[in-house]
Amino acid sequence: MKTDANVVHLSKVSPEQSPTSPVGRLPVALTNVRDKAAQQLKTALQALFDNADDTLFEMADRATSNAEQNAFFEAMRDLRLKRKNIERGFLQKVFEAFANLNQYEIGKPAPLDAVSFDTLSLVQNDALEESVALDSMVAKVVSRDGAALSHLTTRFNAMVSKKLDDKSNPVGPTSLCEFFLDACSSLGVEIRVKLIILKLFEKYVLSDLDQLYAEANQALIAAGVLPELKSSPARRNPSRASAAPSGTRQDTSTELSAEFADEGVQEVFGALQELLSQARGSVIPRRNRPADAMPISSNDLMRLLSHMQQRAPAQVSDDFDLREQLEGLLTRASAKAGKARVVGEVDEDVINLVSMLFEFILDDRTLPDSLKALIGRLQIPMLKVAVIDKTFFSRGSHPARRLLNEIASAALGWGEQDDAQRDSLYQKIEQVVQRLLNDFVDDPVIFSELLAEFLAFTGDERRRSELLEQRTRDAEEGSAKAAMARREVEQALNERLLGKTLPEVVVRLLQEAWSKVLMLTCLKHGVESVEWQAALATMDDLVWSVELHEEPEARMRLLEMVPGLLKALREGMASAAFDPFSTGEFFSQLEALHVQAFQRFKRSLPEEHPQDDAPALAEIDEEQRAALAEAGIELPLLELPAAEVVEEPAMVEVVEEIILLAPGELRAAEPEASLPDDDESLLQVDNLRVGSWVEFQEDEEHKLRCKLAAVIKPTGKYIFVNRTGMKVLEKTRMGLAVEFRRNAIRLLDDALLFDRALESVIGNLRKLKGA
Template structure:
């Protein structure tokens, strides 16, 4: 394969900015190693894009589609070198930003976070959904290795990072790709093809990318106690080229069959809490280990007695097992104890659920439902130790899907009639009724539940897009309204005019100008005519009758009055509501007003429609809560509660410039909240606003529990 003219040398891909000098040497090594792999992936992508587009052109059903793909092939050939250069520059910039005090003004991919732009089309939504699916596949497939890399980067830089800050995280890699492709003049079908190729030739090797980065960091002593994530496919890119796709799931377990190596590492940590699951008998009773198969039978028995979600008593897994073991021990006359490995699994599941059931991101109404999954997931983990190490395990994915779907749910009195609640309750009940030992049911339920949530997500996205479009229209209207107010003030500033005329211009004629601005623009004939009519009105009431112009005023009045009435009609003003003004205007033209009561001097700017007050003006620029507001990203979920009002969970869907208003929608895509930056900062200060962690629930629980166990072991 000839790469002449295609390869961008790593040392020339970007002019290294000064922040890199402050980065640890190992991070520069991680960057350069990753850059080499990513560059190779991009080359593979472009080398295969030609063939892919040619096949699409060959399959085109009509003469309209046929040239689209050929034009795309030509565009890719011409812009390939620039595409690769921009991608690498984005990568190097992201690493440079890691060395700065803050995270910079990085913004996630707008289409991934569904950031609104004026005139967003269905193409944008289609691209957004494709990207979300891509990111989900990478996180489910390589979430463990990515999480370890995030943890190591956080420890190395002494600041918390997640995969949205990680230059090698899938979200930022997609952002680099989309930014690099902005110069491509291709239509949506070609863009979607390019995204699929990016997933196939770049993101599919993310396990190798994260594995090598983790190895470099471990070699320099960064969190070596984290056990290496199992590689999905030995051989990376070459394996993809020579291995059939349907064999990939089996290859996932080649390195650590059944997850025994990863579980052994967990057992070292769990030794500190071992001995907490045992029957309550006298010490003289002879201990007899209970076989794993018998333990599963006991758990299946206990599974039938899991309390309903509305039960008052909490379900304590270990306590329930102790009582069951005690009954079995009394019956046999021996102290029936579980084996160490099984007890470790029991303790780990109990600790994981303890974290999850105290997690703010899980709504209270759903915690009782999730708690009922403890025994089914315990049985899965007893049967398959890879449950703890394999992010793509169907049982883990099902739990994560349930938690993520529930996160945006706001409390309501009739929650038991809610479609999402009912669907999750149905999933839980099926597991309790049907799951014995065959884990296939988790895959089946995952497929069904994912289809349900995808349908809900599609509907909510359509509504959310409508919300953003409406809000963008509102912003345009407010901007035009402010321009009209400025025009009025410039025309009237310092003038002494009849009060009735000033009120008419502010309340009625401003609407005529606003409509002309929005409908025709401020370079239009209609806009200029509106200004001219306003100037003539101001001129007419300022004339003295004993002047030459004043004596000829009556000749010009019919044209002025006609222009005023036509303008008001175009703005749909009721003629009866303006009749009083025309009567006053006639009187003013006959006899100019005298006295301070009838005349006013315009000294202050007009405010046609005051917006949200922004308390940010009273806060210093470095206020920590204001900084928290600035760090909110599109797509962030928050929980908002004012005083005694019900809690509202909502997602940030847009930040509307220039006033910087934050627009939030509920899980159905409907607008529920609009706040200024200052109002949100004050809500943070009062404790009325909390950002919800939208990371995968099981992965967060696993990281928290292992961290807690590690501290416990250090303290001994």
């Protein structure tokens, strides 16, 4: 079957279709170069998208959280949906760039602003990472294929009126990257996904530019354009030449993760240093350094920090100041050496940054106080790794940074009431901290090892908690369905019984037994089903059969109804597994009621028309008697003596609404307080999302940390679980709003701890600079 779903026809994007297009004025040789380049770029783009799914799937498979995994899956979906538009948009840009080669510029878009470190924030860090990635990609192409690109640009300049350089060359790496970014502008993906897509663009498009430039140069030489310029033959990329066929998964994600590791580090750290310089004398005290003070090396600083690390206090108090401790050690070292020794400027900036980060961490209300003390002991190991490796500040995937974030994320649900000595999470965090304090000297590999161990531990805990959490949700949803079915049954019973006076046995049978049949039918088939209507009809027939009726035709209706009614009752109660002993008692009493009903009809025949009695009695033939007998009702063949009085059944008037309670359920509590619909507290409740962590202030001393696991819409219940997945709290929307109103609930920020700390430090430094 022929399909062009993934093909972008060049004729559709070529401006030659426009009668006013200037592309017709391009030399034929340049038009041929354009068409061949476009064909190669189109093929390369298709290879990119063919492999993007596999790469993003690999990244999703390696994700450390559900949110991260969902981000990759959403990116895969977004990329599939917009693939065709991106391909078309990219090629359209290429054709437009060629079309403009013989046009004078009326105006051009403003160049991208240079990254301003004055406005550095985590959001601008995204733009910084993107800019660094693009610069790196372009630099690699220029380094590898610079001569061929330069020759191609020179040949273009010999053929067109517009002055070109390598950056404005339509097939130069700078232009191609800009075209691709512009075509991808509709993708709503995070920066990490965008960087992966850019890396794929580099791998599948930019890596083959050597071939494109070589073929373009050869085509122009053959057309007589500057043949004296000699270009080297294209060098094939061995990794691409031996690449696996499309559709084969490779370990692309590992390559992509590593490629950006060291790029842009100096720019980010330099920006932080610039912000720090503005804070000296205010937040950061100025050190009075002797004029002849000699800065110590980073190695000497590491030795001092290791000395402090071995003697770190078991509990980090609020007044612990790492800078002061280090200053004391340096003072003693200076006195011993007879010469003033100080920390170098770069290392001092690192110390100040880490100190400010930990000030935020130890002040963070999201972390439980008992675990905060443990995490505070990591300050010296984290400072040491930052001195060794400045990517600590710029790389979100840095093992030390990730370890800190993972510990904080795991600690989010840890309650102060948990037994620290017996709690496995507390013990694991304590083990990690102690291992770093004991074993970390100057090899950061230990952070990767501990991160892998900790992720394995939390992964096991998470799987167990997610399983229990799912069971909790399933149970609550089942309870909600049962509660809704119970309300439907209550309504059906009250509509038929409320205000009526009926035999007590019938009222009990409907309330205690048939209500269970209705419940089961409602849950299995729903209230719109034929089965539900049949169960209601059986209940209606039963009520009618025990009521007093004077009209003559009622006797025949009762006679026809009873066999089918009793059969439906028996089958329904059997399907609900109702107690057989109680069922037998009910049917015995029901049989007596029906016998009495037939006898009442017999006695109620008018005496003045005795001739009517014979036909009426004759209507109950042997076949009907047999049907009644089969149903369990034996009618006497002879009339009862006139003196015999039929004992009337015990009657009961249903005056109160029937309320069905679940096993163990108590009657409804007092009504909750009511708040207006636009009350701010209700809006806070509506903004709660499943998965959000909150802290309830139960009383002055006790707090409960729990996660919103489910919102059960039929009942309006909000179900909260602890970190093990066990249900610990249940609230209604209004109940939660009341708690918000009295400030008894606090939302816990589950964003990455280090990132929040860095954002706070940057924000504070920027404020100081602007003050």
